[in-house]
Amino acid sequence: MKFATWEHGAGVVGEHGLHALPPGVSVLDLVRAGLPAAIEAGTAALATRPIPLETVRLLPPLQPETIRDFVAFEEHVEGVVASVGDGGGVAAEWYEAPTFYFTNPYPLYGPHDDIPVPPGSALFDFELEVAAVVGRHVASEPADRVGDAVFGYTVLNDWSARDLQRREMKVLLGPAKGKDSATTLGPWLVTADELEPYRDEEGFLALDLRVSVNGTLVGQDLLSNMGWPFEELLAYAARGTTLRPGDVLGSGTCGNGGCLAELWGRNGATSPPPLRPGDVVEMTVEGIGTIRNRVVPGPELPAVAPARPRPRTRERKNSV
Template sequence: MKLVTFRNSAGQARPGVLLGGDRVFDIAAATARDGGGDVLGDMLAVIAAGRAGLERIARLMAGGETIALGEVTLLAPLPRPTQIRDCGNYEKHVRQAIAAAMQLRARATPDPEATLEKFRAAGLFEIPPVWFEQPLYYKGNPMSVVGPDADVIRPRAAKLMDYELELAVVIGGPARDLTPENALDAVFGYTIFNDFSARDLQSRETQFRFGPAKGKDFDTGNAIGPCIVTVDEIADPEALTMIARVNGDERVRTTSGGGQHSIAGTIAYISQDETLHPGDLIAMGTVGDGCGYESLTFLDDGDVVELEIEGIGVLRNRLVGHGN
């Protein structure tokens, strides 16, 4: 199933199933009528209902009414993730992003070339060994999520805005102390994650060796969508074609495979001594060349970013200036 959250003509946010690309099945309305269990009134309820909930929805869809897609507005399929974790799993991206960060820092000094040489001599261009040894991630803000075709508002202090092409896992859970062998059993589905970033702010603040703060933590900064595709429709989540476009210009075409740590291994590691809950979102990291940072190419106000992942769809967002 391709699960969405939509706003209907009455202004109500509802979970639904996208059918054929142009119709939506209203899960909340159908489960309120059938009397066969709890009303599944939002996406978290759908996820928490698990396989039995999906089977119930499938039965109701057989004779249920649908709504034209043009009559509703798609929101983020998971408007309020229980938690957001964003990993860094692709070596090409990590290497190029580190080099870009060093260049940005050097540009702020009186002698950028001399500063770059000092950075190289100090080993600052190298990936720390721990990255190869275990999955690494930061926790994002689940309250700052937007969906497809939503505007992303540039933070007032940001000059260098960027997008990130990422595959994300939605956890069904609850699950704890998983292994790489059973970790995928905890996955409910997959979606697209665009971790919009203010690279100038990020480059400055991460000199303190904390994770990103205001470089990524701002309203509208986490775009998710257009849907959550349930696991039964994704045969191999590490073999999906991934594409990024800016204003229709293709910036990268790659695949979801090739991460330093597998999806299963990453989920297993995160679950050690920590319960993963229904609705947790784990992004696998930006693919190589999957953002502008790597080439020091940034977004202008009005630019439209489209991220596409095979089997999931297209997540489209426009960057706008603060106050627009």
């Protein structure tokens, strides 16, 4: 089943359009209720009159409280380290355990919304990912026990200001402002059972992922090229802590052109060029759907003030 959220409503995606849930019921409410209850509510909604998809503005399928974004594709790391990092190749520590950062859950955009360029960025980029939505509380459980903890999946675009990211990561923190301005989720939330036919013999979802800019294919990969399946990512995220229903876990960017920075690292130049206002980025994930966003100018703000020369005084000049 596919659940969607739109302006003034939420519901199920049917053959002839969208079928609304009762007023006041959100997709996040269904996730928190659990998959069996969500399927029951969705089945009831399918009996209502369909709303033509083209008459609504789709929003992100849910508003999560937390978003953890992993970096689970080795090929992506190889290219991006050469572009954004120190060029030293994949760190040995990458292979030891999944790594993630917490991204901002507030600036979420729908599957067809315009995306503003972050203030001060001249190297704007996309990142093609799949996100898993947690369906139950998980606390320090091994990976072989969390197979039922994924409610469903959606497409995730982790928009990235690479010039801001380069600076802040040299301080050994972040990414922060480099990935703080926008995340696209959509077009809907597909329940995990729908994607089980794509699972390979190693337990990975072998979904085809593609991204194009202005109609030109830039990247293509299989989700099964992840270093760990989602169950391992989920178990690691819950290690020593708790995940709640509705929390989002991003796969990290796929390889083979899943972002421009990977290609910049491999090509030794900013080719293809960074995103500019007017560019249209389209991502399609097999079994889930397509998101399509246009880049627009962002707000113009004053330059960030640099740090002042560091004082070395240890006493106040004037006594209190």
